[in-house]
Amino acid sequence: MRLSRYFLPILKETPKEAEIVSHRLMLRAGMIRQQSAGIYSWLPLGHRVLTRIGQIVREEQNRAGALELLMPTIQSADLWRESGRYDDYGKEMLRIEDRHEREMLYGPTNEEMITEIFRSYVRSYRDLPLNLYHIQWKFRDEVRPRFGVMRGREFLMKDAYSFDVDQEAARHAYNKMFVAYLRTFARLGLKAIPMRADSGPIGGDMSHEFIILAATGESQVFCDKALLEMPIPGEDTDFDADLTPVVKSWTSHYAATEEKHDEAAFAALPEDARVAARGIEVGHIFYFGTKYSEPMGAKVATPDGAERPVHMGSYGVGVSRLAAGLIEASHDEQGIIWPDSVAPFDVGLISLKVGDAKVDAACADLYEKLGKAGRDVLYDDTDGRPGAKFATMDLIGLPWQLIVGPKGLNDGLVELKRRATGERETLTPEAALNKLT
Numbered sequence: 371m372r373l374s375r376y377f378l379p380i381l382k383e384t385p386k387e388a389e390i391v392s393h394r395l396m397l398r399a400g401m402i403r404q405q406s407a408g409i410y411s412w413l414p415l416g417h418r419v420l421t422r423i424g425q426i427v428r429e430e431q432n433r434a435g436a437l438e439l440l441m442p443t444i445q446s447a448d449l450w451r452e453s454g455r456y457d458d459y460g461k462e463m464l465r466i467e468d469r470h471e472r473e474m475l476y477g478p479t480n481e482e483m484i485t486e487i488f489r490s491y492v493r494s495y496r497d498l499p500l501n502l503y504h505i506q507w508k509f510r511d512e513v514r515p516r517f518g519v520m521r522g523r524e525f526l527m528k529d530a531y532s533f534d535v536d537q538e539a540a541r542h543a544y545n546k547m548f549v550a551y552l553r554t555f556a557r558l559g560l561k562a563i564p565m566r567a568d569s570g571p572i573g574g575d576m577s578h579e580f581i582i583l584a585a586t587g588e589s590q591v592f593c594d595k596a597l598l599e600m601p602i603p604g605e606d607t608d609f610d611a612d613l614t615p616v617v618k619s620w621t622s623h624y625a626a627t628e629e630k631h632d633e634a635a636f637a638a639l640p641e642d643a644r645v646a647a648r649g650i651e652v653g654h655i656f657y658f659g660t661k662y663s664e665p666m667g668a669k670v671a672t673p674d675g676a677e678r679p680v681h682m683g684s685y686g687v688g689v690s691r692l693a694a695g696l697i698e699a700s701h702d703e704q705g706i707i708w709p710d711s712v713a714p715f716d717v718g719l720i721s722l723k724v725g726d727a728k729v730d731a732a733c734a735d736l737y738e739k740l741g742k743a744g745r746d747v748l749y750d751d752t753d754g755r756p757g758a759k760f761a762t763m764d765l766i767g768l769p770w771q772l773i774v775g776p777k778g779l780n781d782g783l784v785e786l787k788r789r790a791t792g793e794r795e796t797l798t799p800e801a802a803l804n805k806l807t
């Protein structure tokens with residue numbers, strides 16, 4: 371992509387309303403624009419990151435055997451009356467009326483709707499286990515949306531829902547998602563720690579939040595340092611095998627959010643094993659049995675010929691929150707430092723002298739060859755000052771900067787900079803291509 375033809379509205383000034391670094395940097399880097407409280411447009415650079423985060427979430431859901439569908443954002447109030455949550459949900463629910471004065475709502479989550487879909491088609495235990503998920507916008511009328519997209523009102527969530535014949539089978543579904551989450555956040559370059567949690571309005575009695583440690587996290591969390599060094603289940607994980615050992619290895623160390631914190635148990639840990647920090651909740655998984663299937667009549671014929679309500683769980687990932695969470699976990703004074711896996715472009719190609727025939731030719735050649743090798747390149751072909759170009763590339767946080775100038779070219783050399791370490795290397799264009807492809 372040529373920067374001269376892109377839409378990257380970089381802000382020079384730090385917006386005063388932004389209180390945390392990710393909010394400041396997402397505005398300055400031209401990733402998002404607030405349209406109203408807690409509601410944002412995702413501008414081209416931000417949209418690329420959001421899409422790449424969603425793709426990694428999707429791949430790991432699919433690997434765990436979940437099936438993707440897409441449910442609407444607008445739901446009927448009648449559905450929520452069946453589960454009894456229509457009134458319980460309170461002011462966070464955006465209630466709307468259509469032209470026929472039918473009561474509708476903008477979905478904050480989809481347990482009722484997915485249960486309605488399930489009960490309409492599935493009648494036998496033979497059709498189980500089943501896990502259905504989507505990546506869809508949600509609306510929660512937060513009383514105080516803040517920190518940019520970290521706590522928005524309209525936000526993107528992956529929400530999966532599992533259906534099983536009994537609690538034991540549902541535990542396996544829960545374990546599959548637990549492992550899928552460990553893999554997902556690791557691929558995003560994050561250390562997300564599963565912590566026992568409250569299940570809140572979703573309900574149920576087994577729940578874990580996945581928390582990344584960050585100074586601006588909204589919650590106070592406590593955990594055993596060992597959890598920061600645990601091995602992540604590999605991509606060859608057999609999701610049909612018993613995953614209890616893996617889950618047990620992660621849940622046998624102390625880890626709790628403030629609500630569940632046991633000071634005595636924590637104090638019993640060796641001093642150097644205790645981690646107390648602020649945390650950002652990037653995922654939350656729940657087992658809630660028949661909480662929805664019972665009142666909504668989602669039942670199956672069981673092997674003994676009876677008819678029983680299915681056991682369910684739901685599993686959420688904050689896809690849009692992750693864009694902010696990643697920045698909180700990976701930035702420096704100059705700006706964002708994207709992990710390679712979600713960077714909006716792989717390489718920032720910087721021309722130091724637009725209009726210089728040799729520089730233009732070298733950039734065009736590198737741009738073409740990187741593109742052919744499948745690398746996403748943002749080519750700064752604008753005629754700004756070098757200093758401003760470097761500052762922009764540092765701000766938007768692309769993993770590599772490939773710098774082409776007339777002096778270097780006279781010696782047949784270009785410069786390659788690794789954003790994360792600041793490491794610079796002067797090398798031939800061919801050597802640079804070899805490093806980047």
Ligand SMILES: Nc1ncnc2c1ncn2[C@@H]1O[C@H](COS(=O)(=O)NC(=O)[C@@H](N)CS)[C@@H](O)[C@H]1O
Nearest residue numbers: 479521522525529652653654684685686688691
């Ligand atoms: N206001 C919000 N803004 C941005 N992300 C949010 C917001 N509220 C929740 N999230 C993200 O969405 C994830 C799942 O939300 S949740 O309420 O915990 N769980 C559910 O809604 C369940 N239905 C899971 S399918 C959270 O872990 C968090 O990362």
